Amino acid sequence: xxxxxxxxxxxxxxxxxxxxxxxxxxxxxxxxxxxxxxxxxxxxxxxxxxxxxxxxxxxxxxxxxxxxxxxxxxxxxxxxxxxxxxxxxxxxxxxxxxxxxxxxxxxxxxxxxxxxxxxxxxxxxxxxxxxxxxxxxxxxxxxxxxxxxxxxxxxxxxxxxxxxxxxxxxxxxxxxxxxxxxxxxxxxxxxxxxxxxxxxxxxxxxxxxxxxxxxxxxxxxxxxxxxxxxxxxxxxxxxxxxxxxxxxxxxxxxxxxxxxxxxxxxxxxxxxxxxxxxxxxxxxxxxxxxxxxxxxxxxxxxxxxxxxxxxxxxxxxxxxxxxxxxxxxxxxxxxxxxxxxxxxxxxxxxxxxxxxxxxxxxxxxxxxxxxxxxxxxxxxxxxxxxxxxxxxxxxxxxxx
Amino acid sequence: xxxxxxxxxxxxxxxxxxxxxxxxxxxxxxxxxxxxxxxxxxxxxxxxxxxxxxxxxxxxxxxxxxxxxxxxxxxxxxxxxxxxxxxxxxxxxxxxxxxxxxxxxxxxxxxxxxxxxxxxxxxxxxxxxxxxxxxxxxxxxxxxxxxxxxxxxxxxxxxxxxxxxxxxxxxxxxxxxxxxxxxxxxxxxxxxxxxxxxxxxxxxxxxxxxxxxxxxxxxxxxxxxxxxxxxxxxxxxxxxxxxxxxxxxxxxxxxxxxxxxxxxxxxxxxxxxxxxxxxxxxxxxxxxxxxxxxxxxxxxxxxxxxxxxxxxxxxxxxxxxxxxxxxxxxxxxxxxxxxxxxxxxxxxxxxxxxxxxxxxxxxxxxxxxxxxxxxxxxxxxxxxxxxxxxxxxxxxxxxx
Numbered sequence: 001x002x003x004x005x006x007x008x009x010x011x012x013x014x015x016x017x018x019x020x021x022x023x024x025x026x027x028x029x030x031x032x033x034x035x036x037x038x039x040x041x042x043x044x045x046x047x048x049x050x051x052x053x054x055x056x057x058x059x060x061x062x063x064x065x066x067x068x069x070x071x072x073x074x075x076x077x078x079x080x081x082x083x084x085x086x087x088x089x090x091x092x093x094x095x096x097x098x099x100x101x102x103x104x105x106x107x108x109x110x111x112x113x114x115x116x117x118x119x120x121x122x123x124x125x126x127x128x129x130x131x132x133x134x135x136x137x138x139x140x141x142x143x144x145x146x147x148x149x150x151x152x153x154x155x156x157x158x159x160x161x162x163x164x165x166x167x168x169x170x171x172x173x174x175x176x177x178x179x180x181x182x183x184x185x186x187x188x189x190x191x192x193x194x195x196x197x198x199x200x201x202x203x204x205x206x207x208x209x210x211x212x213x214x215x216x217x218x219x220x221x222x223x224x225x226x227x228x229x230x231x232x233x234x235x236x237x238x239x240x241x242x243x244x245x246x247x248x249x250x251x252x253x254x255x256x257x258x259x260x261x262x263x264x265x266x267x268x269x270x271x272x273x274x275x276x277x278x279x280x281x282x283x284x285x286x287x288x289x290x291x292x293x294x295x296x297x298x299x300x301x302x303x304x305x306x307x308x309x310x311x312x313x314x315x316x317x318x319x320x321x322x323x324x325x326x327x328x329x330x331x332x333x334x335x336x337x338x339x340x341x342x343x344x345x346x347x348x349x350x351x352x353x354x355x356x357x358x359x360x361x362x363x364x365x366x367x368x369x370x371x372x373x374x375x376x377x378x379x380x381x382x383x384x385x386x387x388x389x390x391x392x393x394x395x396x397x398x399x400x
Numbered sequence: 401x402x403x404x405x406x407x408x409x410x411x412x413x414x415x416x417x418x419x420x421x422x423x424x425x426x427x428x429x430x431x432x433x434x435x436x437x438x439x440x441x442x443x444x445x446x447x448x449x450x451x452x453x454x455x456x457x458x459x460x461x462x463x464x465x466x467x468x469x470x471x472x473x474x475x476x477x478x479x480x481x482x483x484x485x486x487x488x489x490x491x492x493x494x495x496x497x498x499x500x501x502x503x504x505x506x507x508x509x510x511x512x513x514x515x516x517x518x519x520x521x522x523x524x525x526x527x528x529x530x531x532x533x534x535x536x537x538x539x540x541x542x543x544x545x546x547x548x549x550x551x552x553x554x555x556x557x558x559x560x561x562x563x564x565x566x567x568x569x570x571x572x573x574x575x576x577x578x579x580x581x582x583x584x585x586x587x588x589x590x591x592x593x594x595x596x597x598x599x600x601x602x603x604x605x606x607x608x609x610x611x612x613x614x615x616x617x618x619x620x621x622x623x624x625x626x627x628x629x630x631x632x633x634x635x636x637x638x639x640x641x642x643x644x645x646x647x648x649x650x651x652x653x654x655x656x657x658x659x660x661x662x663x664x665x666x667x668x669x670x671x672x673x674x675x676x677x678x679x680x681x682x683x684x685x686x687x688x689x690x691x692x693x694x695x696x697x698x699x700x701x702x703x704x705x706x707x708x709x710x711x712x713x714x715x716x717x718x719x720x721x722x723x724x725x726x727x728x729x730x731x732x733x734x735x736x737x738x739x740x741x742x743x744x745x746x747x748x749x750x751x752x753x754x755x756x757x758x759x760x761x762x763x764x765x766x767x768x769x770x771x772x773x774x775x776x777x778x779x780x781x782x783x784x785x786x787x788x789x790x791x792x793x794x795x796x797x798x799x800x
Contacts (some may be wrong), residue, residue, distance in 0.1 A: 045672035204656040219637035237619035272445035
């Protein structure tokens with residue numbers, strides 16, 4: 001665990017990192033595929049994108065039958081850098097514990113793809129991308145996007161890569177929302193699905209926390225109505241506050257107590273002031289500060305909004321089972337006992353919907369005190385569950 | 401329940417309310433008592449206040465024996481206006497459901513006192529008060545205060561009123577912290593004590609949420625290093641964000657789901673934008689906006705800090721029971737099942753400490769889905785518990 005004051009990339013200043021992060025929006029350190037006005041992406045909002053760029057990473061080799069592809073869908077503030085060093089932060093990929101040679105998602109066996117989501121800021125079209133129609137960053141001129149839009153963009157990428165069906169789609173949190181959306185929108189293209197720490201809709205409380213974050217960004221005068229990339233400035237303070245609030249929801253009360261308790265930071269006594277006396281304060285400030293170096297504030301608005309709008313049952317006449325009618329996909333739903341952002345009850349609602357649709361579904365609730373972020377951590381039961389599920393699902397597909 | 405756009409006082413603008421609120425700091429609509437440099441208040445930080453003003457309200461009559469006084473300690477963003485119309489918002493007192501003639505805290509029987517806490521902004525010395533040494537508002541020149549300091553200030557008020565012992569001290573949340581502090585600091589002055597939805601310390605997660613709120617205030621350029629009252633401007637946006645984040649913690653996931661769910665606000669379909677599409681967003685924005693009309697931003701910093709520093713066991717050699725050694729006070733500890741800010745486990749830790757000290761204690765956990773704020777709401781079991789406890793405790797004191 002890192003605490004305040006530690007730079008994410010040795011020798012890099014915050015300004016260097018920010019510039020580097022901004023460059024990633026148009027010219028990412030990842031392969032890209034571009035679609036022009038002849039292939040517009042129709043959006044759930046009723047508008048369309050005439051230019052779509054998708055940045056992605058792959059790991060392993062696609063087999064001759066093209067039957068071993070696994071799509072990983074990333075969470076709100078993550079990106080396509082699942083298994084390689086991050087181009088901005090210099091840190092290892094966010095799921096290297098799970099994805100790689102011999103790992104549960106074994107790149108000796110599977111061809112793994114992860115693309116930056118639509119609305120993101122690491123190379124797929126998002127508010128920080130240059131709008132080809134104006135030559136300036138989209139900012140708030142980008143239409144609001146949905147999880148459904150993200151998934152349709154990913155399907156474009158798969159078409160481009162010549163992959164008809166996915167052996168599996170996997171992801172946690174917002175990634176898990178995309179997994180469910182994939183299974184609903186493209187049932188014939190999804191052989192198996194692993195939604196982790198997710199739900200079929202965003203709850204009132206989750207919308208509330210996202211709204212706090214958005215208000216924090218928009219309250220920052222340097223946000224400038226979303227035009228900071230063209231007019232100068234950066235709503236760093238607002239975005240840091242948003243990140244701090246969100247970060248609390250990713251952990252559990254127990255984990256915070258275990259890691260930080262009421263321990264003081266580098267001091268024996270409280271200072272009777274407003275410095276970061278407590279370790280938890282220092283940790284949160286660090287989370288806020290490092291986040292703004294690698295993430296675009298408008299992108300944060302768009303992606304939180306996409307999550308808020310997510311309500312799969314609503315899109316299928318109010319009944320979740322309708323989203324999975326006649327599905328042949330094999331599902332494995334995973335939740336964590338201490339996750340209060342997507343608690344087990346929300347994951348179980350997904351399982352109930354799948355059961356009502358007659359789908360093949362297994363459900364695992366993993367006992368951990370690490371909260372929502374457990375899906376990103378070294379959780380042996382998570383690893384063995386995913387390994388076992390993929391091995392079992394792969395057998396009828398000849399991926400033994 | 402009120403939603404966005406509704407003015408708290410008909411015909412009053414936000415600017416009117418803010419001016420009115422600022423005036424309350426020095427010249428409140430409440431009786432005040434002032435102490436000068438001949439009677440300084442020594443603070444836990446090692447500094448002292450040479451000038452102390454305390455604003456308070458009373459209800460009912462002090463009996464001849466002075467044996468029927470109940471001190472109510474208020475929570476973070478409340479004030480002394482327990483049972484009368486609020487001078488700024490025009491709303492009823494915050495505990496009129498519980499305090500009044502014939503109510504559980506029966507003003508026909510008891511003499512009820514509530515003072516604005518030290519560090520507050522409704523007439524007791526706080527950062528918005530004029531510093532007599534400079535003629536300007538204290539701002540951050542006010543020393544950081546603690547729950548212990550608040551209680552010592554209240555004891556000064558009781559001395560002034562000629563009340564030696566309190567029949568009871570009652571309060572919820574930060575008010576409950578003061579109740580516990582009263583029982584620890586002045587055991588001989590506290591006949592009975594009612595800490596509600598509180599704890600003997602602030603948890604890591606609670607400190608985390610407070611730190612988010614403080615950072616939101618301090619990120620607002622209009623905060624001006626705490627000097628907005630002298631230099632102009634007001635960190636309204638930052639304070640509103642702080643309030644929004646905190647407000648989520650006062651409710652429960654279930655209550656939010658029940659009250660708001662994913663309902664849209666005055667529209668049939670989402671707008672695919674960043675307006676308040678959802679009722680929960682509109683509600684939170686309203687909570688933020690109305691709060692800044694009545695509360696001082698620096699006061700919010702000071703009071704959250706006081707709560708963060710609260711750790712009664714730490715002040716008594718690391719063992720909570722030591723705080724209540726030989727206590728003759730009768731305690732009634734009350735928690736709510738859906739309170740995740742001060743969950744039952746924290747209240748039970750208080751009960752265990754009291755048991756270990758051999759104190760007289762009863763404990764009631766009230767089943768409700770309304771979260772932390774249940775102590776402010778119409779909760780019949782809360783009312784009957786308090787009524788019963790006070791009646792029973794009053795008998796040996798001749799208050800039958």
